[in-house]
Amino acid sequence: MNAGMERGFRELFGGPPQARGEAPGRVNLIGEHTDYNGGYVLPAPIPRRTLVEVAARASGKTARAWSASFPENRPAEFAAGEERAGRGWLDYVQGIPWALRREGIPVPAFDARIVSSVPPGGGLASSASLEVALLRALKSLLDLALSDREIARITHAAETGFVGVPAGVMDQMICSLALPGSALWIDTRSLDTRAVALPDSVELGVLDSGVRHSHAGGEYRVRRAECEEAARRLGVESLRDLEGAPPSAWEKLEGPLKRRARHVVTENERVRETVRALEARDTGAIGGLLAASHRSLRDDYEVSIPELDMLVELAAAEKAIFGARLTGGGFGGCVVLIGKAGETLEAAHRVIGAYRERTGRAGKVMLPLESSD
Numbered sequence: 001m002n003a004g005m006e007r008g009f010r011e012l013f014g015g016p017p018q019a020r021g022e023a024p025g026r027v028n029l030i031g032e033h034t035d036y037n038g039g040y041v042l043p044a045p046i047p048r049r050t051l052v053e054v055a056a057r058a059s060g061k062t063a064r065a066w067s068a069s070f071p072e073n074r075p076a077e078f079a080a081g082e083e084r085a086g087r088g089w090l091d092y093v094q095g096i097p098w099a100l101r102r103e104g105i106p107v108p109a110f111d112a113r114i115v116s117s118v119p120p121g122g123g124l125a126s127s128a129s130l131e132v133a134l135l136r137a138l139k140s141l142l143d144l145a146l147s148d149r150e151i152a153r154i155t156h157a158a159e160t161g162f163v164g165v166p167a168g169v170m171d172q173m174i175c176s177l178a179l180p181g182s183a184l185w186i187d188t189r190s191l192d193t194r195a196v197a198l199p200d201s202v203e204l205g206v207l208d209s210g211v212r213h214s215h216a217g218g219e220y221r222v223r224r225a226e227c228e229e230a231a232r233r234l235g236v237e238s239l240r241d242l243e244g245a246p247p248s249a250w251e252k253l254e255g256p257l258k259r260r261a262r263h264v265v266t267e268n269e270r271v272r273e274t275v276r277a278l279e280a281r282d283t284g285a286i287g288g289l290l291a292a293s294h295r296s297l298r299d300d301y302e303v304s305i306p307e308l309d310m311l312v313e314l315a316a317a318e319k320a321i322f323g324a325r326l327t328g329g330g331f332g333g334c335v336v337l338i339g340k341a342g343e344t345l346e347a348a349h350r351v352i353g354a355y356r357e358r359t360g361r362a363g364k365v366m367l368p369l370e371s372s373d
Helices: 003-013 090-102 126-142 148-163 170-177 219-234 255-280 283-299 306-316 344-359
Strands: 019-030 040-056 062-067 076-079 110-116 182-187 193-197 202-208 321-327 334-340 364-367
Touching: 003 040, 003 062, 003 110, 019 126, 019 170, 019 202, 019 255, 019 283, 019 321, 019 334, 040 126, 040 170, 040 202, 040 255, 040 364, 062 090, 076 090, 090 126, 090 148, 110 126, 126 148, 126 170, 148 170, 170 182, 182 255, 193 255, 202 321, 202 344, 219 255, 255 283, 283 306, 283 321, 283 334, 306 321, 306 334, 306 344, 321 344, 334 344, 344 364
Parallel strands: 062 110
Antiparallel strands: 019 040, 040 110, 040 182, 062 076, 182 193, 202 334, 202 364, 321 334
């Protein structure tokens, strides 16, 4: 731990930290809105991380937390064992001791300092990165015997059961199980995983649209409810069960439900095809699959916005970029792209420059990282 971090903790809480935990953010290469439908996803870790330092409080029930992403004059407080949702970013902190108690693991009051380079609301799993980092810190502090898969399961329970975000398990799985240089194929029904190496010839990029989003309510919940209704009308447990079925299986649905089902079924197949393309180092096929995924998210799932569409269009005009699509839940956030290694950063900056000129928004290049970042 560097001296600057320790001084920061001492300044906030009057003493040194006793344990720490870290977790990366993630970019979802392909497989969007499939995780809560029991389908396939292919996320990859990014070199932006969340660090959480913790120390147990000597007495009392008051827990305290401070985040550099939401700096305030003093740490936020909550009563250990009496957590209440509805307090913004602090809910992601409160949710972890809440979920641990449901596992039969008591958690005393603690102090937590959070520093993250994963932008909140940017579609890069900032909440899961925080949750996993905090649980890793508490695991060290309390000497808990938790595997990486158990950490993913418990943090997912915190986000869905306490915070109230109706999301699938993908973010927690990749933030907890990530391997550098590899994407992670996840079957979100069985939780089977397989590391998929990224070819040395390609480089991942992430462009931030500058439009923030929130998944705790609104259209994200509507999409999940539509998928559940589509599955109910088709007599299947989830839309994952339409895998391999002909289009006639869901064409009987009407309006939005038909489009939602079509996206989920075709997106699951695109995930499988992308794994094959990565293993074959077929950059042309990978780019085409990302483009098809974006069209499906725009037209069938209707979660894109003009700013994201523009970023994808501008990226497609760059020779060094093989393909691009929105990543995350949509309605704002980021675009992921795959480009030629060594040329992606320059191309990404050209895209963002054109985007700023057209929209006036302060979009930015999140990945590849500048050498000084």
